[in-house]
Amino acid sequence: MYLPASAPDPHPLDPLHVGEVKVASTAILQHLGVTTKDVRFKVIDLYEPSKDETLKYIHHGAPAPDRRCRAYFHRLKSPILTIAIVNITKGVVENSYDAPDSQGPVDWVEYDLVHKACLSHPKVLEEVAKLKLPAGSRIENDPWSFGTDDHNERRRLFQCYMYLALSDDPQANHYSIPLPFAPIFDGHTLELIDLQRLPTGATDEIDEETQPWDPTSAVEYSADLLGPDSFRKDLKPLQVLQPQGPSFTIQGRHIQWQKWSFQLGWNMREGPVLHDIRYDGRSLFYRVSMSEMTVPYGDPRSPYHRKQAFDLGDSGFGLTSNSLSLGCDCLGHIAYFNGIRVTSSGDPVIMPNVVCMHEVDDGIGWKHTNFRNGQSSVVRDRQLVVQCTATVANYEYILAFVLDQAANLHVDVRATGIVSTMPIKKGVHVPWGTTVAPGVLAVNHQHLFCLRVNPSLDGRSNTVVYDDCIPVENEPQLDPFGCAFKVKQTQIQKPGGYDLDLTQNRTFKILNESKINCIANKPVGYKLHPVPSQMLMMGPSTFNLKRGIFTTKPIWVTKYRDHELWASGEFTNQSREDTGLAKWAARDENVKNDDVVLWHSFGVTHVTRTEDFPVMPTEKMMVSLKPVNFFDINPSNDVPRSNQNENKSTLHQNDSSCCSTRPSRI
Amino acid sequence: MYLPASAPDPHPLDPLHVGEVKVASTAILQHLGVTTKDVRFKVIDLYEPSKDETLKYIHHGAPAPDRRCRAYFHRLKSPILTIAIVNITKGVVENSYDAPDSQGPVDWVEYDLVHKACLSHPKVLEEVAKLKLPAGSRIENDPWSFGTDDHNERRRLFQCYMYLALSDDPQANHYSIPLPFAPIFDGHTLELIDLQRLPTGATDEIDEETQPWDPTSAVEYSADLLGPDSFRKDLKPLQVLQPQGPSFTIQGRHIQWQKWSFQLGWNMREGPVLHDIRYDGRSLFYRVSMSEMTVPYGDPRSPYHRKQAFDLGDSGFGLTSNSLSLGCDCLGHIAYFNGIRVTSSGDPVIMPNVVCMHEVDDGIGWKHTNFRNGQSSVVRDRQLVVQCTATVANYEYILAFVLDQAANLHVDVRATGIVSTMPIKKGVHVPWGTTVAPGVLAVNHQHLFCLRVNPSLDGRSNTVVYDDCIPVENEPQLDPFGCAFKVKQTQIQKPGGYDLDLTQNRTFKILNESKINCIANKPVGYKLHPVPSQMLMMGPSTFNLKRGIFTTKPIWVTKYRDHELWASGEFTNQSREDTGLAKWAARDENVKNDDVVLWHSFGVTHVTRTEDFPVMPTEKMMVSLKPVNFFDINPSNDVPRSNQNENKSTLHQNDSSCCSTRPSRI
Incomplete structure (x- = not known):
């Protein structure tokens, strides 16, 4: 998929193509003097050329400005985000600096690491055990960006909201059974920072001890779980045809x-x-x-205030x-x-x-x-x-x-x-949202x-x-x-x-x-x-x-x-x-x-x-x-x-056979 | 098209059908003891049964309430509107009363009469003559409901806004050439009440005399007038198919x-x-x-203040x-x-x-x-x-x-x-609207x-x-x-x-x-x-x-x-x-x-x-x-x-042949 030499030059505002990503990451590794084992790349994306340059290219036929990208990455041994601007055309890093005071965006690898750390941590498993779940049920979690409630916090934190799925269906709706705790992990060290228990009553107060799960059925959207008899039968296909192709190029x-x-x-x-x-x-x-x-x-109860x-x-x-x-x-x-x-x-x-x-x-x-002659x-x-x-x-x-x-x-x-669903005791309703299913609060x-x-x-x-x-x-x-x-x-x-x-x-x-x-x-x-x-x-x-x-x-x-x-x-x-x-x-x-x-x-x-x-x-x-x-x-x-002639619409014949000579009862 | 005896009864909220209209007008003529020559019907429309009765019919199987209509009509010799409630089921007028203080809605016959009266009135023609129009041009007018600026006005009035069409095309856009006068007719007597001249400058003031028309071309929308070369060529047909028919009955x-x-x-x-x-x-x-x-x-100049x-x-x-x-x-x-x-x-x-x-x-x-497995x-x-x-x-x-x-x-x-367009002198712009074509103000x-x-x-x-x-x-x-x-x-x-x-x-x-x-x-x-x-x-x-x-x-x-x-x-x-x-x-x-x-x-x-x-x-x-x-x-x-399987969408093949192995340049 590499851009062949004979292909036309990319437009200055085109997204990066596959070859360019590799040029950029290679340049960064060379610049740092490290190998892929030392770095985790998060983002490599087009760094748009200046508007001045781009307009000269667009309107005055000036040569395309050099292609550049912006990369976010961590050195693996450090939680600190580094930003690099790479000149892809020249294959060199033009600028590189750390942002020790900022957190970069989430990437899939990190998300997966936190997700797995949470699901396998002994303390989390210990908490899960207290739920006394039936066989065949499955724990899930969504790591959430931690949010902010403290000006001094510099760790990269994730709060893992936990859920229960009652089947292995790939679309089982675990959001239908939120669980009453939400571990906090450090996204860099993958350490458990806190196993925060969630309020499930009308106030901020937390139960003294995690209670066994109060069984409930999930509200599912998976077609397989719902089964074929759950669907309305009277929806007829509607298709859009463009027999001469589209009007775009x-x-x-x-x-x-x-x-x-x-x-x-x-x-x-x-x-x-x-x-x-x-x-x-x-x-x-x-x-x-x-x-x-x-x-x-809009829910003031911790940790929801941070969401x-x-x-x-x-x-x-x-x-x-x-x-x-x-x-x-x-x-x-x-x-x-x-x-x-x-x-x-x-x-x-x-x-x-x-x-x-x-x-x-x-x-x-x-x-x-024209109402005079009905011509439209x-x-x-x-x-x-x-x-x-x-x-x-x-x-x-x-x-x-x-x-x-x-x-x-x-x-x-x-x-x-x-x-986003949170656990709530059955029968309890709070002013911060609506109970959308038994035990499920949508704030x-x-x-x-x-x-x-x-x-x-x-x-x-x-x-x-x-x-x-x-x-x-x-x-x-x-x-x-x-x-x-x-x-x-x-x-x-x-x-x-x-x-x-x-x-x-x-x-x-x-x-x-x-x-x-x-x-x-x-x-x-x-x-x-x-x-x-x-x-x-x-x-x-x-x-x-x-x-x-x-x-x-x-x-x-x-x-x-x-x-x-x-x-x-x-x-x-x-x-x-x-x-x-x-x-x-x-x-x-x-x-x-x-x-x-x-x-x-x-x-x-x-x-x-x-x-x-x-x-x-x-x-x-x-x-x-x-x-x-x-x-x-x-x-x-x-x-x-x-x-x-072009639209080829079809005329509906009235279903009422007894009224066939009397269109629509008039 | 009369409702055959074997057809199911109409729903109480069904519109009138053809037979019912005739039953109603006949009952009214009988009630008045007159013939069709003495009356001009304006509206005969369903008079909906009471909600109590209708709900009993819908929910409790009670018999359908009698069908009724409301009719608006004039006796030809009088401008006074009469309202009648007719029981169609029984074929009798149940209530009938005059509304001497109100004007009923416009009907097509009246509209046509006023329209023609305006186009043929000698004083209007005299005014038109002053415009010194070229051969082949055609005068049009839209009779407007008069509006209200006087608590004591009881005549039924129409203000005819006048326009010029430059061709006999059935869709020639006469609104593109508004003329600077607007006769007022009595809708009952068809008398000319006033031949009001229109302001065409920045103020309320009227030109001393109607000036010859300042030639301009019309902005047309008629496909025939625009001609085939005026249309974009790259719009491809788009059709909607329902091969199994619609989902409604x-x-x-x-x-x-x-x-x-x-x-x-x-x-x-x-x-x-x-x-x-x-x-x-x-x-x-x-x-x-x-x-x-x-x-x-929003234009304060007479007669626009009444619009x-x-x-x-x-x-x-x-x-x-x-x-x-x-x-x-x-x-x-x-x-x-x-x-x-x-x-x-x-x-x-x-x-x-x-x-x-x-x-x-x-x-x-x-x-x-489900982002974990991509299942959607x-x-x-x-x-x-x-x-x-x-x-x-x-x-x-x-x-x-x-x-x-x-x-x-x-x-x-x-x-x-x-x-709605009004005449305005070329080069003049007023705060009450935008000049949308030379000489044409859209207020x-x-x-x-x-x-x-x-x-x-x-x-x-x-x-x-x-x-x-x-x-x-x-x-x-x-x-x-x-x-x-x-x-x-x-x-x-x-x-x-x-x-x-x-x-x-x-x-x-x-x-x-x-x-x-x-x-x-x-x-x-x-x-x-x-x-x-x-x-x-x-x-x-x-x-x-x-x-x-x-x-x-x-x-x-x-x-x-x-x-x-x-x-x-x-x-x-x-x-x-x-x-x-x-x-x-x-x-x-x-x-x-x-x-x-x-x-x-x-x-x-x-x-x-x-x-x-x-x-x-x-x-x-x-x-x-x-x-x-x-x-x-x-x-x-x-x-x-x-x-x-049901939607049968089609996949577009990228037009860029040089890029056929490189989808969308990536």
């Missing part, structure tokens, strides 16, 4: 579809990333990505991406893209099919009927979906970038998977995402503004009947966090002030359709907030600088403070008519329901970026009108 | 699909209505419908529904339902295919992967869509009720069509909808509550790290309007307090996922607000009473006050543990863009009703897992 990672083009990036942390997004040749966005996501839990995952920074949507399978994760004509990760010894591993791309029909895109024009809303699904232990996220023919870019986020929590948008609307100098719709009041001369309203525009001139205001229909827009739409006499722009959400409930004194400032405001604006990609900073695992937006948004610098970044924080406060168990139906959120006076007319005015 | 108007069942109602005013909605045999909602929609415009359509009350989503066509308005396996209307002489007219029903795939419904379960999100599209002059609404397998009921509203406006939900969650006695998520603050004993939050529930005990509060994640829920989910120890319920929206900007002294109180609060709760269906009251055309929620929500009566109605007002403030012209891409809004501790587990846990 793929050259390397360059995608073209319906006047759109972009480079499909991918990395361990963010999963799919869209670069250099254009419509009809005009530049729209330099980079659009999911930047971070944090899940604080706050940063699912991008602590592990990564790329690292945890599923290998997607045909006919399951997408429907229709599907293109797949692989990802790549590094083994602990520095070898590349291809992650097959971590991104899928396909077209969907989303109903009517636009329609008008209908355009369907064809969309291109670029999707990944990430499994972060119990939970799943589905992230999709969705393009449509009206030049809208949507970010479709779905939360699914299994809610209320928030999911707060941060989307990062680096616009380049017709050029690099853009401005973020917001428009408020405000009634004209007390101006009887101008507005005698009191019906008038105006749009008041406010320019954002300094970096910072900004509020939505639904009462004023506040709309954040990105404008290119030097490019005027001559018809509207307004600057060309794109507007953000946000997901208005409750922000973080935890206050300014909490670690929850200090670790992720992005959760406190829905809108952030910063001035662009290379490599400022991750809202809460580079290292979120056991972080004590935010080294991302907290720093960048506090800089006193110009963001008007400049290279700016717009960040949107949004999410759900998830008050759990019985319906969320065993696997929760997707909770959908959609952020959109829509043109506003960017084009002169509806960009989808040129889409061929919908017609039966 | 239809008996008369009774629909069953994936554990759901409902009666599909339909009427002239609301279009499709869902009655007696159940899931897995359990009662959920007695009636769900779009109740009203109003569009106030405020009530598109359900003034005309009706049923009356203006398009006849849908296969392969255009839906894609896949489509069932159609007809509607029915009455001619001015009392004869029934079938409106073919005004509602379509089909299944769609909306991506992943839920997914979980995926359920796709199959949905049933019941849809209509309504053309209200220039504008289109798409209303769809969408059911899914997780027992969610969604109401999907899309706004499309052509924005900013709001679309405010009101959805009506009469729940019956496991019975008729339900309670509306709202839950706020509130941090636990300043309780260091309980919450030492400040991470805890609680759900605070407030019961709604009195009718009225209520606010959303995103800062507290306020969630409105309908509960059956007498039915406890034993697992969660909480009452069974459904929650509303609203569309948080800016409410009406016009203040309490304006007619805009007085005519539709529902626009001022997102949530309303009233006690159920028969026939209280329409948020702004029965007659909205030229209404001066709200006779709906304004009255019902002001009653001092119990709504706790009672038969309650939940109303949700939502919409968009539409600041127009060049991209909205000539036909605007759909603006989508989605309201959802989702179970909350109503079921014991995820209702879609029994959906067969997604699999390629």
Whole structure:
């Protein structure tokens, strides 16, 4: 799979390919003067070239900048994370430094080591024995990033939440039987630090002694465990055909579809990333990505107070991406893209099919009927979906970038998977969540995402503004009947966090002030359709907030600088403070008519329901970026009108035989 | 098409059928002792039986209540609207009364009469002559409901907005050339009341004299006018196949699909209505419908200050529904339902295919992967869509009720069509809207909808509550790290309007307090996922607000009473006050543990863009009703897992031939 010499050069923003990973790990080992036995690699990922260099390459035919990667690794004898920037083109380490105060993200090897250490530790087994479990049952654990409740903690810790599975079915739902203790292990030494017992009553108090397991049956989702008689029988197949193939073309990672083009990036942390997004040749966005996501839990009882995952920074949507399978994760004509990760010894591993791309029909895109003669024009809303699904232990996220023919870019986020479950005594209910099965508490929590948008609307100098719709009041001369309203525009001139205001229909827009739409006499722009959400409930004194400032405001604006990609900073695992937006948004610098970044924080406060168990139906959120006076007319005015010759729909014959001459009883 | 004697009896909530319309109009003529020449019928529509009677029929096998209709008509010699309630079963008028103070909705005959009167009136033609139009051009007009700016106006008035079409193409876009005058006609006498000239500058001022037309080309959407070279060439067909047929069954108007069942109602005013909605045999909602929609415009210049359509009350989503066509308005396996209307002489007219029903795939419904072994379960999100599209002059609404397998009921509203256009001098821009083409102003406006939900969650006695998520603050004993939050529930005990509060994640829920989910120890319920929206900007002294109180609060709760269906009251055309929620929500009566109605007002403030012209891409809004501790587990846990055997997706082969051994450049 090594890139043959005859292949075209990679685009500067292409993910690493297999050969490059090996070049990088080899360079690092040479640089350190060690062998693979001395080092555990965690991450080797593209280190994106500077925007200056990349734009020269894209727009002016300058030579491609050198390919570089960023590597995270440990020397085996030390818990300290090392970061190296490697020039892959030259095969040399350009920079290397330790981060003794930070914890890197989790890697699969480490996760596996902790998982096994927990399951085999004598003290854990001793505790398990007290449960007096029936034969055939099986203990499981999910090592969780420890979180933060102490400014001085520097060990790399994992809290292993423990569960019971009642069968060996590969999809037996152990989350249905949470056990009342959660050992803490040191991820570096694999030592047991504490065998923390969990509260199972209404208060913080712990039972004096671990009690024998109170037998209960698991709530299963495994089709094999449920058995064929458990399924509804009346779901008929629905298939999507594209007899002439798809409307997209793929050259390397360059995608073209319906006047759109972009480079499909991918990395361990963010999963799919869209670069250099254009419509009809005009530049729209330099980079659009999911930047971070944090899940604080609302239960004050230890250790739950510490539960706050940063699912991008602590592990990564790329690292945890599923290998997607045909006919399951997408429907229709599907293109797949692989990802790549590094083994602990520095070898590349291809992650097959971590991104899928396909077209969907989303109903009517636009329609008008001339009522005088009944003549109609209908355009369907064809969309291109670029999707990944990430499994972060119990939970799943589905992230999709969705393009449509009206030049809208949507970010479709779905939360699914299994809610994090904690043990609770039968019959006890606490205010911190919902009992979703006997003995199973699903604690209320928030999911707060941060989307990062680096616009380049017709050029690099853009401005973020917001428009408020405000009634004209007390101006009887101008507005005698009191019906008038105006749009008041406010320019954002300094970096910072900004509020939505639904009462004023506040709309954040990105404008290119030097490019005027001559018809509207307004600057060309794109507007953000946000997901208005409750922000973080935890206050300014909490670690929850200090670790992720992005959760406190829905809108952030910063001035662009290379490599400022991750809202809460580079290292979120056991972080004590935010080294991302907290720093960048506090800089006193110009963001008007400049290279700016717009960040949107949004999410759900998830008050759990019985319906969320065993696997929760997707909770959908959609952020959109829509043109506003960017084009002169509806960009989808040129889409061929919908017609039966191509759509080949079928007409349903009414089932009511007695009514065959009387359609639908009329 | 008359109902044969052998056909099963209609369900009490079925729309009228053809025979019934004729029975009703005949009974009215007999009652009045007149012939069809003396009367103009406007509406004959089902008058729904009382809920008491209907529930006895549905649940206790009581005989079907008599079929009744409500008719609106004029005696030709009088402008006064008469309302009659006709017992169709008995063929007699049970009640008949005049509404001298109200205007009924528009009907097609009246619309046509006004339209023609305007186009042929000598004074209008005289004004047109001043435009010195080129040969081959054609004048058009849209008669608009007059609106209200005077408490004493009792004439039935129409303001005819005038346009120019440059070709005889049936889809020539006359909205692209608005003309600077708007005659006002009396809809009863067809007399010209005023030939109002329109402001075309920055202020209210009118040109001294109508100027010759300043030639401009129209922005067209007609495929014939655009010509084949105007269309993108790279859109490939996408087809939806259901080789084993659909998953629904239809008996008369009774629909069953994936554990759901409902009666599909339909009427002239609301279009499709869902009655007696159940899931897995359990009662959920007695009636769900779009109740009203109003569009106030934000331009204070006369006559625009009066523009405020009530598109359900003034005309009706049923009356203006398009006849849908296969392969255009839906894609896949489509069932159609007809509607029915009455001619001015009392004869029934079938409106073919005004509602379509089909299944769609909306991506992943839920997914979980056991990361230990990569084993995945995926359920796709199959949905049933019941849809209509309504053309209200220039504008289109798409209303769809969408059911899914997780027992969610969604109401999907899309706004499309052509924005209302007004003339503006070239080069002039006003703060009230956007110039969307040279000489064409699209004024900013709001679309405010009101959805009506009469729940019956496991019975008729339900309670509306709202839950706020509130941090636990300043309780260091309980919450030492400040991470805890609680759900605070407030019961709604009195009718009225209520606010959303995103800062507290306020969630409105309908509960059956007498039915406890034993697992969660909480009452069974459904929650509303609203569309948080800016409410009406016009203040309490304006007619805009007085005519539709529902626009001022997102949530309303009233006690159920028969026939209280329409948020702004029965007659909205030229209404001066709200006779709906304004009255019902002001009653001092119990709504706790009672038969309650939940109303949700939502919409968009539409600041127009060049991209909205000539036909605007759909603006989508989605309201959802989702179970909350109503079921014991995820209702879609029994959906067969997604699999390629049934889905038959196809794998895309990478286009980059040079990279054929290197998938996606990795």
